[in-house]
Amino acid sequence: MTRMKEGFLWGGATAANQFEGAWDVDGKGPSVSDMCTNGTHTEAKWITKTIKEDRLYPSHEAIDFYHHYKEDIKLFAEMGFKTFRFSIAWTRIFPTGMEETANEKGLEFYENVIDECLKYGIEPLITISHYEMPYALIERCNGWEGRECIEYFQRYVHAIMDRFAGKVKYWLTFNEINAGTMPMGNVLSTGTVQGYEGPINKVKDDPRARFQALHHQFVASAEAVKWVHEHYPNVLMGNMICFLTSYPYSCNPEDVLKAQQQMQICNWLCSDVMVRGYYPGYAKRYFKDNNIEIKMEAGDEEILAEGTVDFYTFSYYMSSCVSTDPTLEQTDGNISVGLKNPYLEASDWGWQIDPKGLRYTLNEIWDRYQIPVMVVENGLGARDEIAEDGKIHDSYRIDYLRKHIKEMEEAVEDGVDLMGYTPWGCIDLVSASTGEMAKRYGFIYVEKYDDGTGSLARRKKDSFDWYKKVIETNGEDID
Numbered sequence: 001m002t003r004m005k006e007g008f009l010w011g012g013a014t015a016a017n018q019f020e021g022a023w024d025v026d027g028k029g030p031s032v033s034d035m036c037t038n039g040t041h042t043e044a045k046w047i048t049k050t051i052k053e054d055r056l057y058p059s060h061e062a063i064d065f066y067h068h069y070k071e072d073i074k075l076f077a078e079m080g081f082k083t084f085r086f087s088i089a090w091t092r093i094f095p096t097g098m099e100e101t102a103n104e105k106g107l108e109f110y111e112n113v114i115d116e117c118l119k120y121g122i123e124p125l126i127t128i129s130h131y132e133m134p135y136a137l138i139e140r141c142n143g144w145e146g147r148e149c150i151e152y153f154q155r156y157v158h159a160i161m162d163r164f165a166g167k168v169k170y171w172l173t174f175n176e177i178n179a180g181t182m183p184m185g186n187v188l189s190t191g192t193v194q195g196y197e198g199p200i201n202k203v204k205d206d207p208r209a210r211f212q213a214l215h216h217q218f219v220a221s222a223e224a225v226k227w228v229h230e231h232y233p234n235v236l237m238g239n240m241i242c243f244l245t246s247y248p249y250s251c252n253p254e255d256v257l258k259a260q261q262q263m264q265i266c267n268w269l270c271s272d273v274m275v276r277g278y279y280p281g282y283a284k285r286y287f288k289d290n291n292i293e294i295k296m297e298a299g300d301e302e303i304l305a306e307g308t309v310d311f312y313t314f315s316y317y318m319s320s321c322v323s324t325d326p327t328l329e330q331t332d333g334n335i336s337v338g339l340k341n342p343y344l345e346a347s348d349w350g351w352q353i354d355p356k357g358l359r360y361t362l363n364e365i366w367d368r369y370q371i372p373v374m375v376v377e378n379g380l381g382a383r384d385e386i387a388e389d390g391k392i393h394d395s396y397r398i399d400y401l402r403k404h405i406k407e408m409e410e411a412v413e414d415g416v417d418l419m420g421y422t423p424w425g426c427i428d429l430v431s432a433s434t435g436e437m438a439k440r441y442g443f444i445y446v447e448k449y450d451d452g453t454g455s456l457a458r459r460k461k462d463s464f465d466w467y468k469k470v471i472e473t474n475g476e477d478i479d
């Protein structure tokens with residue numbers, strides 16, 4: 001097989017709210033994720049306005065990376081990680097988002113994590129905002145609908161950059177920013193849920209507020225990118241898109257056009273703004289057709305144009321189909337639902353497995369933007385069992401990852417400039433969509449269960465040694 005280029009960033013990905021725990025330790029404030037209870041595949045998790053004694057909030061302890069980071073990073077180093085993607089919890093640095101000065105304890109924690117990575121030659125890749133906006137900002141101004149969030153965000157960005165830009169080269173502004181183009185984005189992404197309590201899939205959607213919030217995120221991101229470029233020229237700033245690959249269900253031109261429109265609004269809109277620096281024509285038409293009026297202030301367009309990103313990153317788990325036929329069967333998926341593809345199998349959570357779709361997607365992205373690309377999430381959420389020999393034989397996970405790496409290598413042969421690959425949840429962590437622990441992605445098993453119990457002990461799965469070999473051979477040996 002293909003060897004990846006010299007310096008290819010093999011690693012793994014996580015997010016603060018899904019694995020750190022210590023949700024109220026050392027001055028940390030509650031984030032939107034800290035207000036979410038657990039759920040299941042069939043029963044949606046809730047967001048509550050206050051913490052309810054009789055409910056379980058999985059982010060509060062999660063897998064307690066906060067107190068296990070040395071042990072965990074050592075295991076990542078043993079696998080040979082070149083990079084480790086994690087996020088900084090905004091609320092560790094600014095507990096409500098609105099403070100004037102940063103919380104030193106929060107900065108210290110991330111400094112320790114960064115130093116621990118560097119000790120092993122692991123390059124940190126940091127997401128600045130990964131479904132972790134301060135809950136206080138949701139209460140104050142309906143999350144990102146409030147323009148003032150742009151200023152609070154800059155304060156946060158300056159604080160972490162002034163402290164860490166000398167040590168960390170790769171940064172992403174907003175995780176899966178395109179979640180804001182879909183109703184599911186209201187809770188974790190745009191935070192447009194002021195006063196709401198209930199299941200996260202029952203939020204009353206107001207597309208006008210949601211797209212206004214998204215506009216504020218674009219401006220906040222571009223302002224941050226521009227400022228960082230001016231102050232820390234060695235730092236590279238990336239976007240992050242939840243890539244929802246959509247195929248036309250049939251060759252009926254109606255289906256083809258509908259699939260194209262879906263790809264435009266759900267996938268391309270955000271990266272067109274962040275990579276090219278302006279809203280594309282199809283977005284303006286979509287806003288007009290849907291009575292969405294974005295309130296822009298003088299200077300917004302200039303900021304978008306001046307704060308374009310250096311590299312493009314995305315998550316890729318699955319694909320689905322689009323059709324004008326309303327009778328076709330739906331499938332579950334990441335953030336949105338689509339139609340079942342008769343050629344594909346699905347995970348236990350209904351996400352359709354499509355390795356070739358990754359090659360297709362990489363080519364589409366590269367053709368469109370011609371800037372370095374990185375796959376910063378990919379993986380199989382599955383139930384793992386500890387076997388009688390005390391091990392976890394996760395051949396299904398190896399199979400999923402192998403097939404995706406193979407297609408990634410095909411894409412490189414096609415000419416795509418691929419920087420790296422960080423499979424999701426390299427250590428088991430809380431599921432973003434359901435709050436479950438049972439939906440595991442890791443190379444490392446964590447003894448933590450859906451009812452909140454578990455010793456938190458770590459064990460290597462079979463995939464641990466397999467991935468170690470993949471990295472050692474720079475992608476040449478994936479068998």
Ligand code: BGP
Pocket residue numbers: 015018175176242315334377381424430431432433434439
């Ligand atoms: C992405 C998120 C992650 C992550 C992943 C897997 O959308 O960026 O935070 O959790 O999906 O999803 P889930 O945890 O729902 O299986």
